[in-house]
Amino acid sequence: MNITEKILARGAGESKLEPGDVKFAKIDKVMLHDVSGPGVIKTFEKLEKDGVIKVDKLFDPSMIWVTEDHFVPSVDKISAENIIKLSDFTNRFGIKKHFKYGMGQYGICHSMSHEEGLVSPGELYVGGDSHTNTTGALGAFACGLGHTDIAYAILNGKLWFKVPETLYFKLNGKLPENVMAKDFILRIIGDITTEGAAGKAMQFGGDGITDMSVESRLTLTNMTTEAGAKNGIIEPDQKVFDYISERGVSKYDAVYDDDDAQYEKTFEYEASELEPVVAKPFSPQNVSPVRETSNIEIDKSYIGSCTGAKYEDLVAAAKILKGKKVKVRTEVLPATISIYKKATENGLTQIFIDAGAVVGPPTCGACCGAQMGVLAKDEVCVSTTNRNFPGRMGHLESKTYLASPLVTAASAITGKLTDPRDL
Amino acid sequence: MKGKVIKYEQDNIDTDVILPGPYLKLHEHSELAEHAMEGMDPDFHSKVKNASIIVTGNNFGCGSSREHAPIALSASGIEAVLALSFARIFYRNSVDGAYLLPIEIDEKTYSSISENDELEIDTTKNEIKNITKNETYSMKPFPDLIGKIIEAGGLFKYKP
Known part of the structure; x- marks a missing residue:
C-alpha cells in the first residue's frame, strides 16, 4: 500500500x-x-x-x-x-x-x-x-x-x-x-x-x-x-x-509507502526545466510563463492566504521589495500571528512598509472576496493565492493572476507582470 | 421526481459563482437561496420558478468545500443536478446533507436534453424519461453506500 x-x-x-x-x-x-x-x-x-x-x-x-x-x-x-x-x-x-x-x-x-x-x-x-x-x-x-x-x-x-x-x-x-x-x-x-x-x-x-x-x-x-x-x-x-x-x-x-506501493x-518533472509562471483568469489551469504575459499591467499586488503568506513566502517577497518602492497598491497579510511576529522580529515588516505596502492582520481576506482589499470592476491583481474564478477576489469583471511570492513582489515594483529574473 | 430543465452548457462551474464568497457568513437557507448562481446567471431566479433540474457539463461544483453551494441551489428549488461529472466535495455535500440528487449522465444524454425539457427521474430504475421529447436515458447508478445514504435521507439518518 x-x-x-x-x-x-x-x-x-x-x-x-x-x-x-x-x-x-x-x-x-x-x-x-x-x-x-x-x-x-x-x-x-x-x-x-x-x-x-x-x-x-x-x-x-x-x-x-x-x-x-x-x-x-x-x-x-x-x-x-x-x-x-x-x-x-x-x-x-x-x-x-x-x-x-x-x-x-x-x-x-x-x-x-x-x-x-x-x-x-x-x-x-x-x-x-x-x-x-x-x-x-x-x-x-x-x-x-x-x-x-x-x-x-x-x-x-x-x-x-x-x-x-x-x-x-x-x-x-x-x-x-x-x-x-x-x-x-x-x-x-x-x-x-x-x-x-x-x-x-x-x-x-x-x-x-x-x-x-x-x-x-x-x-x-x-x-x-x-x-x-x-x-x-x-x-x-x-x-x-x-x-x-x-x-x-x-x-x-x-x-x-510500502516497497511495493502502487x-x-x-x-x-525536471526541476531545471521549470520557470516562473502565472495562472491567467479565470482558472488555475490557464498557466503561462510570466515572460509571455509581461506586457500585462496590474492595479494591485496581494501577498496573502494559506497558499502564499507563510514565513518563507514573506522572506521571498521581502528579498524583492527591499529598498524598492511599489508602483501599485500592495497588501501583505501574514497567514498567522506567529508568522507576523517572526516577520516583524526579522525586519520584514519594516521592508514592506518602507516599500509602500500595507501590512494587515492575518485573514483569508480578499482571497475569497470577503474583505480587506477586494477588487473593483476591471481591476487586475497579481496574487499569491490559489483561485482566480470569476468574482473570486471581488467584482465579477475583475481579473486575478495567480503567481509565486517572487513574481507577485516583482510585479508590484514594475506595475506589470514581471519575471523576477528580469528585474 | 419530475421537473423542467435549466441547462448550462459549460464545464467547471465553480462554487464561487454558485454562491459567491462574501455570502459565506450567511447560514439561513432562505437567505442563501437569494444569492444562488449570482456569479454567473442573473436570470436564475426567474428560471427556477418553473424548473427544478440543472443539466450541465464536467466538474460541476469545483472549488471550495462550502456546503452553502448545494444549500443555495436546493433552497431555490433545485432537486437534481445532472452533470457529466462532479467535483468531489460538492457531490458529497449534496448526498450527505440530502440537499439534491447529483446524477452523472453520459455525453449522449447531455446533448439530448434541452433547456425547458420536462424530465422524470426514477433512481430505483436508474432511468431518466424526457417527457417533452418522449425519450428515455439511463443514469449512472449511485455507488452502494451513496445510494443507501440518499435513501436514508442523509448521512445522519443512515445507520451503518
Whole structure:
C-alpha cells in the first residue's frame, strides 16, 4: 500500500485497502473555522429540531481545533455574531483549542495546522475547508469536507471514505533560483487541468521534494485542491520531524509507502526545466510563463492566504521589495500571528512598509472576496493565492493572476507582470 | 421526481459563482437561496420558478468545500443536478446533507436534453424519461453506500 492507503486502512481497522474500497474510518483531528463552524452549529440545530439526533456531548473535544479566519476582523453584524456563536459552541462543548482573533495566536486555518503543530504525521485529519489538503505535506491524510460531514465527524469520531487512486509527481533536481514551489504546482495544474486529479490523491516525491523546505512542500499540497484532489500528501522525513519538534510535537506514528506501493500514474518533472509562471483568469489551469504575459499591467499586488503568506513566502517577497518602492497598491497579510511576529522580529515588516505596502492582520481576506482589499470592476491583481474564478477576489469583471511570492513582489515594483529574473 | 430543465452548457462551474464568497457568513437557507448562481446567471431566479433540474457539463461544483453551494441551489428549488461529472466535495455535500440528487449522465444524454425539457427521474430504475421529447436515458447508478445514504435521507439518518 502507499501512504494514503495505509493511513486510511489504519483508521478503518483493516490490514489492507485498495483504491475504490469504501469504509468508515476513525478520525484523529478535525478543524472548524468561522464559516464551517456556524454551519456545523446550524446543522446540529436543524437535526435536533427534526428529532434525528440529540447533541449532549461531542465524541472527543480534544481532537477538535477551531480558528477564526474568513471574516475577521468582523465585516458586519452577521460576521460578528458568527464569532460569538463560535465561542458559545466551544465553551459549551469544552473545546479548548480555540484560536481567537485579537487574543494571541490565531490565523488562517491551514497555516495554523502546521504553525501550531496541530496535526502530526500519520494522522487522519479532516477540516471544514477545501484547502485542508495543505497539511498532507506533514505526512498526514488531510482532506477538506462540508459542514454536515464535519458535524458527523465531531459527533461520531468517524466518517466514510472511498480509498482514492494515487497520482505520483516526481521532481528530479533542485528548483532553479527564482523558481518556487508555487511555479511547480501551477505547472502541474496546467498540465493535468482542474479536474485532472478529481477524487484522487496527489503524492509528491523525488530528490527535488527532499531538497525542498517543509513550507515549500505545503504550497504543493495546498493547491492539490485546485486539481480536484481528495488529498495531497508527502512522505515525512527528518525536515518534517524537526519542523514539528520546533513546535512542540514529539510523539507521532509516521507512515510511509510500502516497497511495493502502487500509483495509478507517475508524472516526472525536471526541476531545471521549470520557470516562473502565472495562472491567467479565470482558472488555475490557464498557466503561462510570466515572460509571455509581461506586457500585462496590474492595479494591485496581494501577498496573502494559506497558499502564499507563510514565513518563507514573506522572506521571498521581502528579498524583492527591499529598498524598492511599489508602483501599485500592495497588501501583505501574514497567514498567522506567529508568522507576523517572526516577520516583524526579522525586519520584514519594516521592508514592506518602507516599500509602500500595507501590512494587515492575518485573514483569508480578499482571497475569497470577503474583505480587506477586494477588487473593483476591471481591476487586475497579481496574487499569491490559489483561485482566480470569476468574482473570486471581488467584482465579477475583475481579473486575478495567480503567481509565486517572487513574481507577485516583482510585479508590484514594475506595475506589470514581471519575471523576477528580469528585474 | 419530475421537473423542467435549466441547462448550462459549460464545464467547471465553480462554487464561487454558485454562491459567491462574501455570502459565506450567511447560514439561513432562505437567505442563501437569494444569492444562488449570482456569479454567473442573473436570470436564475426567474428560471427556477418553473424548473427544478440543472443539466450541465464536467466538474460541476469545483472549488471550495462550502456546503452553502448545494444549500443555495436546493433552497431555490433545485432537486437534481445532472452533470457529466462532479467535483468531489460538492457531490458529497449534496448526498450527505440530502440537499439534491447529483446524477452523472453520459455525453449522449447531455446533448439530448434541452433547456425547458420536462424530465422524470426514477433512481430505483436508474432511468431518466424526457417527457417533452418522449425519450428515455439511463443514469449512472449511485455507488452502494451513496445510494443507501440518499435513501436514508442523509448521512445522519443512515445507520451503518
